[in-house]
Amino acid sequence: MQTTVKILKRPFTSTVIAILCGLLVAGIILSISGYDPFAAFSALIKGIFSRPKYIFKVIEKSTPIILTGISVAFAFKTGLFNIGAEGQYIMGSIAATVVGIKLNLPPVIQVPVVILSGILAGAIFGAIVGFLKAKFGIHEVITSIMFNWIAFYFCNFIVTSSEFHKPSSARTVSINESGFTMLLYKWKNTKEGINCLKQNKWLSDIVLKTDLNYGIIIAVIMAIVISFLLHRTTLGYTVRAVGLNSHAAEFAGIGVKRNIVAAMTISGAICGLAAALTITGTSPHAIYQLTMFENIGFNGLFVALIARTSPIGCIFSGLFYGGLSYGGNSLQLDLGIPSEIIGTTIGIILFFVALTGVVPMLADRLAKRGNKNAK
Amino acid sequence: MLSSILSLLNTTLMYSAPLIFGAMGGVISERAGVVNIGIEGMMTFGAFVGASIGYYTANPWLGFLAGGLAGALMALLHAIASISFKADQTISGMALNFIGPGLSLFLCRIFFSNQTMTDRVPNKLPKVFNVIDITVFIALAVTILLWFILYKTKWGLRIRSVGEHPAAADTLGINVYKIRYLSVISSGFLAGLGGASMTLAVVAQFTPTSISGQGFIALAAVIFGKWTPQGAYGACLLFAIAQALAVSLGGGKIAVPSEIINMLPYVLTIIILILFVGKSMAPKASGKPYDKGTR
Structure with a gap:
């Protein structure tokens, strides 16, 4: 019992x-x-696990939402509802793309610079929301929703500007190759590499048909880092104290306002990281003109809530979400079931x-x- | 000049109606102490059901009503979760934001030969003087009615007391659960009407983008308007004016890219919030489930 x-x-x-x-x-x-629900379920499972390519596609699709999930979860711990993850993600992807196109440094420098610029843009966007809340008491939900749309139109502005637009397409040109974070990228583009990969059925299925990249490793590291930050550092302690009871925290001498700004900055930075990793890690390494939100930030809300705001849990709930949405395509293809299910x-x-x-x-x-x- | 002002006004009113319905839904639910972040999902489902019934019966009023009922049905789920099960209201509201669009598109594919949009409704809701959608007037009437109920009737007093201090209300013999259930369900009904007013008055069909963010804007308007019907109404109107301005300034009339002009409503809202609106005060018990045993 x-x-x-x-x-x-x-x-x-x-x-x-x-x-x-x-x-x-x-x-x-x-x-x-x-x-037939059973046929649907088996098609779903098959669509996720039956080929190594599928599994790695799921991982690729899950990486950004694991990170936005961690971002939202972190903000939740401070009692903030970061519905602005979407906008922070968009800003991160814009910054990473612009820097990735404009700069062409050796990869060792280019990759960190591109990723840091994404992080910075997300962090600034998050920090503004935190600042407006701390300084003027404006509810973070309103400002976040407004900033999501501002980011949305800013993205379209960049995509359509003559500076970055790729002719006769709905996207910008790709970032320079020195900023790519794909695994075995060189192998894919040389004859010897392809021949070598072709000898192994598994490897060729994974490497040649997916955008295998470092992202997932970084996402897992981030989950551990944020978890450590929350539970083993002073900052994490104060952040959680503010989230549990801001009055008590204030009484105990914890700067509530400072923590709100800090938490939103970190939350935004993680979204920016998610975006930058998508730009550097998956083709076409560019941003598209948006007709509606891509929902990577919004899906982070689901990931965080399923994980009950545990950063480590976000890894699993993110993979779960990625699996469902990727496997869902095969429902439509194999059985004609609307994938909206x-x-x-x-x-x-x-x-x-x-x-x-x-x-x-x-x-x-x-x-x-x-x-x-x-x- | 006059005609352009009139057309600006007309666009403003057109944009405002769905927002106002959604915002009033938000006000009534939050005043009773239940956060309703699922307005977007309820509006989407209302928009789909409204357009479908409007199409199959050729009667837009029946569609409008059905849209409201569809929203109410979704709200019932939210009420069960957040009132009876004392669930986290943010989670259950967010759930509706996934269920609403998902279920709408799923059903849409089944009833409209695998398309993600409904066919056009044969009859739209009528226009007053042939220019202004009748939903604009209904929205205004709903706002006035809600203001009257909240501040001038004993029901309104009960709703507000349940949202501020449910335990005190309970000791005075008010049935907290009943009031909250009724408020949340009417909240969904209004949100559903808002969705249906989009697909039966503004445009004449449901598409995946019919409702794209209006529910969240309505939510923002509730907070902006400090949880009062009149405040939220003003916020919706302000937002719609900015939207209409963006539309009329766009299209290459001035030398600013349309993407930048489109940001206007959102930037304006933030500026106004910074300049004029102080700290927002939510109803005290908003978001907290009421448990009879606790003090």
């Missing part, structure tokens, strides 16, 4: 319950609509995550009843 209660009280357990419930409801929706499923899972907050409470009640019966 005690162990059951203990297991039920773990956040991980309620997340798993939420995911299972979400998949169940999605299955019910599918069967009402006249599709994936978005719906994601929403339903999130909804159950909200509901399963009740699980620990139920566990408590279960424990009480157990004690009573024992007496």
Whole structure:
């Protein structure tokens, strides 16, 4: 009994319950609509795992949302709702692209410069939101929403400007090759390299057909770093104190305003990093004209919430999200099921995550009843 | 000159109506102490259902009503989660923002031969004097009604007290859960009407971009308007004016790229917030689930 209660009280357990419930409801929706949910599920699994290429595609797609997830999770810890992750991501990608096109330094310098410029742009955009909140008390949700649109139109401004626009396309020119962060990039573009790769079915499937890059490694490192920052440093302690009870934190002499700005700056910086890694790591290494938001920042909200704002958890929930959305394509291709069912499923899972907050409470009640019966 | 001012005014009103419905939805829910970040999702679902029913029945009023009910249905989910299950209101609201567009497009593909947009509705909602959408007047009426209910009736007093101090309201015999349920469901109904007013009055069909951010702008308007119907109405109007200005200044009439002009509404909002609006004060219990046992 005690162990059951203990297991039920773990956040991980309620997340798993939420995911299972979400998949169940999605299955019910599918069967009402006249599709076979089991066929859909197996197509989904096949679309994620059946080829090494798919697995690595999922990792590639997950990398930015793991990072935006970490960013949102970090802001949550300070009690800030960073719905502006989208805008910070866009600004990061603009900065990385512009710098990557304009500069052409040796790779050892070019790569860090491009990535740092992305980080800086995201950080500035986040810091402004934090500053407006700290200085003028303007709710971060309003400013974030406004800044998302400002970034949106700024992106289109850059893409359409004659300076960066690639003729007869809807994107900018690509950044210089010295800024690429792909693995084995040289091998892909030389005959000997391709021949060598072709000898191994796995390697050629992965390297030649995906944009294999360092991003995921950096994302994992970031998760660990942010986790360390939150739980093992003074800054992390004060940030969490402000998030838990800003009045108590202020009373204890913690600068609430300073922490709000700091937290938003770091949160924005992580979004900028996500964007810069996408630009340097995946083709076509450029930004596109936006007709609607790409939702990489918004999906970070899902990732952070599923992970219950744990940075390490974001790695798994990010991969989960990436898997669902990438595997969802095969639902449409193989079975003709509208791929929008994936978005719906994601929403339903999130909804159950909200509901399963009740699980620990139920566990408590279960424990009480157990004690009573024992007496 | 006069005609351009009139057309500016007309565009303003056209843009404002869906926002106002959404914002009023936000006001009523937040005043009762439930944060509703899912307005966007509710509006999207309302927009889809409104356009579909409008198409199949050829009656735009029926579509409009159905849009509202669709929003209310989604809000019921939010209410169950955030009131009965005491769930995190941000999470459950965000969930609706995923479910709304997802379900709309999924159903759209099923009912409209695998397309992501509905066919055009045969009849749009009527226009007053043949120029101004009737939804503009309905939105104004809703605002006045909501103001009246909130500040001049005992129901309004109950809603506000539940949002400020639910425990105190409870000791006075007010059923906190009931008031919150009703408020959240009406919030969804209004958001749904807002979505449907987009697809039945502004344009005549549902597309994936019919609702792109209006729900979030409405949310911002609620905070901007300090959680009052009249304030939120003003914020929506201001935003719509900026939007209309961007439209009328765009198209190469002045030597500024249209992308920059399009930023105007958002930049303007931030500037006005900095200059004129002080610290925003949310209803005290907003976002906190009410648990009977706690003090």
